[in-house]
Amino acid sequence: MKHFLDIHTTDPAALRQIIDTARATKEARVGLPKAALDADLPLKDKMVALIFEKPSTRTRVSFDVGVRQMGGQTMVLSGADMQLGHGESIADTARVLSRYVDMIMIRTFDESTLLEMAEYATVPVINGLTNRTHPCQIMADILTFEEHCGPIKGKKVVWCGDGNNVAASFIHAAGQFGFDFTFAGPEQLDPEKGFMADARKKGVKIEIERNAEKAVHGADLVVTDTWLSMHDSQSARERRHAMLRPFRVDRKLMSMANPDAVFMHCLPAHRGEEVTNAVMDGPQSVIFDEAENRLHAQKAVMGWCVS
Numbered sequence: 001m002k003h004f005l006d007i008h009t010t011d012p013a014a015l016r017q018i019i020d021t022a023r024a025t026k027e028a029r030v031g032l033p034k035a036a037l038d039a040d041l042p043l044k045d046k047m048v049a050l051i052f053e054k055p056s057t058r059t060r061v062s063f064d065v066g067v068r069q070m071g072g073q074t075m076v077l078s079g080a081d082m083q084l085g086h087g088e089s090i091a092d093t094a095r096v097l098s099r100y101v102d103m104i105m106i107r108t109f110d111e112s113t114l115l116e117m118a119e120y121a122t123v124p125v126i127n128g129l130t131n132r133t134h135p136c137q138i139m140a141d142i143l144t145f146e147e148h149c150g151p152i153k154g155k156k157v158v159w160c161g162d163g164n165n166v167a168a169s170f171i172h173a174a175g176q177f178g179f180d181f182t183f184a185g186p187e188q189l190d191p192e193k194g195f196m197a198d199a200r201k202k203g204v205k206i207e208i209e210r211n212a213e214k215a216v217h218g219a220d221l222v223v224t225d226t227w228l229s230m231h232d233s234q235s236a237r238e239r240r241h242a243m244l245r246p247f248r249v250d251r252k253l254m255s256m257a258n259p260d261a262v263f264m265h266c267l268p269a270h271r272g273e274e275v276t277n278a279v280m281d282g283p284q285s286v287i288f289d290e291a292e293n294r295l296h297a298q299k300a301v302m303g304w305c306v307s
């Protein structure tokens with residue numbers, strides 16, 4: 001039984017296989033007769049529980065659609081409506097759900113909830129975001145980069161802003177897929193040092209740069225994310241915005257990256273805060289391909305889990 005909990009804890013060969021399968025499956029959907037598509041239904045007769053303890057648009061809809069395209073069925077559960085949100089233990093919840101469903105995707109707060117779910121579940125568990133990581137997002141991002149720019153190995157990714165959960169999964173991916181990663185942001189919001197050290201041990205450059213313009217020099221991909229994540233307190237808003245404003249992605253900053261660099265954002269974006277409209281809607285932006293690729297990447301993740 002295979003869980004998909006994080007990029008750095010998944011075998012690099014499996015990660016590559018997931019990306020290649022996602023790409024092939026996506027391409028096969030275009031123009032294929034329905035009979036051919038229906039022939040391969042790895043989730044036929046399977047029920048997948050999608051648990052959300054935080055809001056979601058992309059993760060919720062892309063998993064729901066993906067499971068159905070693979071022949072399965074879903075039930076979308078809100079953590080607050082489950083006994084889980086009213087004191088039942090995660091271990092008991094995992095053991096009970098495993099008697100009913102064939103796979104569990106969970107979006108939660110503490111990573112420990114995900115890990116405990118995986119420890120006690122007897123069906124595959126997928127990480128749909130925790131305060132600490134967001135691996136499904138980065139699998140979609142790698143797929144998107146490679147569709148637009150070719151192999152990501154040896155390329156330079158620059159993250160501008162908060163060293164948050166999405167940045168953490170990018171650092172994990174740098175080590176596993178072999179690309180360099182530069183973090184441009186304030187010291188107070190640096191990504192976890194342990195994650196950066198582990199990626200460096202795998203032979204890639206993980207750098208920190210306090211000047212956004214210097215950071216994006218030579219970048220093949222510029223990425224940002226919201227300045228206030230779902231688990232961050234609203235009371236930190238003004239302080240964070242003041243620290244992060246120098247790292248906003250605008251047209252001038254993009255013009256300092258490689259001429260064929262692409263821009264990504266996992267969405268939802270706060271237009272005018274971490275990124276300007278001109279970049280979001282500009283020629284280098286691949287944000288909607290990135291959002292679409294959540295579907296294709298996660299289908300490959302689920303297929304790997306049940307293979």
Ligand code: CP
Nearest residue numbers: 056057058059266267
């Ligand atoms: N990018 C992402 O995970 O979006 P949602 O919060 O809408 O799921």
Ligand code: NVA
Nearest residue numbers: 164225229230266267
């Ligand atoms: N960093 C953001 C990502 C949302 C998809 C958050 O955790 O809220």
